[in-house]
Amino acid sequence: MKQEKKRRVYLDHNATTPLHPEVKKALREAMEVFGNPSSLHEFGRQARALVEKSRETVASFIGACPGEIVFVGSGSEANNAVINLFSCQGFPSCEVPTMKAHRKEIVTTKIEHPCVLESAACLQEKGTTVKYIGVDKYGKVDIPQLEKALTDNTGLVSVMFANNEIGTIQDIKEISKIVRGRGALFHTDAVQAVGKIPIDVEELGVDYLSFSAHKIYGPKGVGALYIRSGAPFCPFIRGGHQEKGRRAGTENTLGIFGLGKAVEMRKKEMAGESRRLSMFKKHLKNCIEKNIPNIQFNGHPIDSLPGTLNLSFGGAEGEAILLYLDTQGICVSTGSACASGSLDPSHVLMATGIPQERAHGSIRISMGRDTTKQDIDYAAEKLIQVIKRVRQISTISTKAKHG
Amino acid sequence: MDKKPEWLYTDKVKDHFLHPRNLLLDEESFEADGQGVIGNIKCGDEMIVVIKVDKVKETITECKWKTYGCASAIASTSVLSELAVGKTLSQAYQLSSHDIAKALGGLPEHKIHCSVLGDKALRAAIDDYYVRSGMPDKAKQEKEHIICQCLGITDREIENAVLEGARNYYQLQERTKIGTVCGKCKDKSLRLLEEYKSKYFKKA
Numbered sequence: 001m002k003q004e005k006k007r008r009v010y011l012d013h014n015a016t017t018p019l020h021p022e023v024k025k026a027l028r029e030a031m032e033v034f035g036n037p038s039s040l041h042e043f044g045r046q047a048r049a050l051v052e053k054s055r056e057t058v059a060s061f062i063g064a065c066p067g068e069i070v071f072v073g074s075g076s077e078a079n080n081a082v083i084n085l086f087s088c089q090g091f092p093s094c095e096v097p098t099m100k101a102h103r104k105e106i107v108t109t110k111i112e113h114p115c116v117l118e119s120a121a122c123l124q125e126k127g128t129t130v131k132y133i134g135v136d137k138y139g140k141v142d143i144p145q146l147e148k149a150l151t152d153n154t155g156l157v158s159v160m161f162a163n164n165e166i167g168t169i170q171d172i173k174e175i176s177k178i179v180r181g182r183g184a185l186f187h188t189d190a191v192q193a194v195g196k197i198p199i200d201v202e203e204l205g206v207d208y209l210s211f212s213a214h215k216i217y218g219p220k221g222v223g224a225l226y227i228r229s230g231a232p233f234c235p236f237i238r239g240g241h242q243e244k245g246r247r248a249g250t251e252n253t254l255g256i257f258g259l260g261k262a263v264e265m266r267k268k269e270m271a272g273e274s275r276r277l278s279m280f281k282k283h284l285k286n287c288i289e290k291n292i293p294n295i296q297f298n299g300h301p302i303d304s305l306p307g308t309l310n311l312s313f314g315g316a317e318g319e320a321i322l323l324y325l326d327t328q329g330i331c332v333s334t335g336s337a338c339a340s341g342s343l344d345p346s347h348v349l350m351a352t353g354i355p356q357e358r359a360h361g362s363i364r365i366s367m368g369r370d371t372t373k374q375d376i377d378y379a380a381e382k383l384i385q386v387i388k389r390v391r392q393i394s395t396i397s398t399k400a401k402h403g
Numbered sequence: 404m405d406k407k408p409e410w411l412y413t414d415k416v417k418d419h420f421l422h423p424r425n426l427l428l429d430e431e432s433f434e435a436d437g438q439g440v441i442g443n444i445k446c447g448d449e450m451i452v453v454i455k456v457d458k459v460k461e462t463i464t465e466c467k468w469k470t471y472g473c474a475s476a477i478a479s480t481s482v483l484s485e486l487a488v489g490k491t492l493s494q495a496y497q498l499s500s501h502d503i504a505k506a507l508g509g510l511p512e513h514k515i516h517c518s519v520l521g522d523k524a525l526r527a528a529i530d531d532y533y534v535r536s537g538m539p540d541k542a543k544q545e546k547e548h549i550i551c552q553c554l555g556i557t558d559r560e561i562e563n564a565v566l567e568g569a570r571n572y573y574q575l576q577e578r579t580k581i582g583t584v585c586g587k588c589k590d591k592s593l594r595l596l597e598e599y600k601s602k603y604f605k606k607a
Binding site for chain 2: 315316317318319320323324327336337345355356357360392393394395396
């Protein structure tokens with residue numbers, strides 16, 4: 001394949017997103033504000049005002065009260081904080097141990113982000129019972145299995161809102177109803193959902209919800225955790241009165257302000273972008289289906305993030321596809337084992353029950369606010385060439401010939 | 404920011420990945436004297452190596468291949484095909500994954516397993532040649548030995564577990580379940596574990 005004049009098409013928005021130009025602008029201004037929000041003097045008050053303004057923006061975006069928002073360092077931290085509520089062995093002032101005394105079990109799913117799965121596995125090592133619910137072939141949580149797993153001992157249920165790899169969106173409202181009906185607390189990792197689909201915590205009935213700034217054109221290193229007023233909480237990072245004692249450490253004022261601005265822009269752009277990306281996805285799917293044989297789409301055909309498309313190519317390995325696309329300036333990601341450094345392909349794809357060879361040959365295309373129709377046409381054209389090339393190298397065709 | 408970020412692998416790997424040498428094309432009819440197939444698409448890697456042999460000199464005159472796998476697997480088979488041509492069958496039989504990694508200017512540790520399949524496929528092709536030319540006794544078909552009698556786990560499986568990342572007995576057990584019944588094979592498998600670790604991962 002000829003190396004043409006380099007054009008770059010970023011189709012990995014589920015990994016991270018570029019800063020929104022408005023966020024950049026806001027960050028530059030906020031850089032002038034260096035005060036510690038805890039200080040009582042003018043510099044401190046100025047910083048405090050920025051943090052609280054962001055809190056209000058974030059809260060209103062998801063239908064929460066400002067007091068229910070805790071700023072944290074990342075989506076992973078937010079998830080760790082919630083799952084680890086149950087590792088708390090008791091602080092005199094802590095509400096969690098009493099709850100834990102009679103509700104010891106955690107229920108989650110097989111397709112969660114590693115920050116949830118590994119936190120849960122760590123608690124399991126320490127003796128907590130953890131149940132992992134399976135999903136169907138589209139990545140939807142098996143509701144009857146969930147219902148069966150819930151007992152009077154279930155303390156916390158954590159279900160991802162939208163999956164980062166395949167884009168499948170769960171029926172969170174239905175799930176939270178079931179969970180809370182059994183008296184358990186409900187957490188959702190909404191890192192991929194907030195800012196992409198409308199979310200109202202009241203309407204959904206969740207106790208905890210995590211999300212992150214850098215997935216929605218905000219800065220890295222900042223996220224937020226919604227904690228329903230009255231839901232038990234025990235700080236993951238201790239030793240300070242910040243965030244009403246729920247997260248110690250001087251506030252990341254710059255990051256928090258960037259998050260606020262990013263959310264503000266989401267409010268304006270989300271709906272239009274969602275329609276546009278849905279159209280692009282449909283177009284891209286058609287294009288691929290028409291021109292590339294032996295493929296399969298992964299994830300739910302309808303209940304899926306508008307900009308996320310995961311698909312598998314028979315006889316072509318994911319990392320090879322990714323790196324060939326990269327030489328053409330197209331950036332995607334893969335669920336193949338080879339790219340991850342482990343030998344097992346994506347746990348999410350495997351949970352949907354697809355054969356291993358299909359998981360090895362999968363790529364994820366995730367579009368964003370800067371994606372254009374031209375980008376999609378270019379990506380489709382190059383993808384067709386790359387798959388042809390990788391399959392030419394692959395053993396697949398010879399196998400077909402010689403049986 | 405002005406320097407272009409480096410590639411994942413060495414330039415040599417990149418070159419062989421983007422410009423594979425001696426690729427076996429479907430449209431050409433290659434009359435192979437020997438063919439070896441190793442791996443499985445399910446595991447993420449599969450290779451076919453075919454050779455032509457000068458029957459008088461017993462040297463490899465042509466070596467072509469096809470690979471399903473990641474960039475380092477593709478580059479490994481490509482560079483292997485260059486290493487094999489011109490070698491006598493017995494020299495080619497000695498080519499190791501180490502030689503392949505060296506010829507590529509090194510591979511990341513978690514990618515070493517991608518390079519071991521190539522030399523195995525080549526040995527399988529040589530064995531196939533011997534069988535086809537009426538010299539089956541020369542075929543040194545790689546033999547496996549059962550180490551764990553209870554579960555029938557072989558030295559090959561221990562080797563693969565090491566290549567896949569097992570570095571101690573616990574990790575070896577995690578991957579193979581070896582020695583989880585009577586445990587009598589522990590000493591033997593520990594010896595093999597160390598042997599394979601130094602064979603593949605010893606720093607030069």
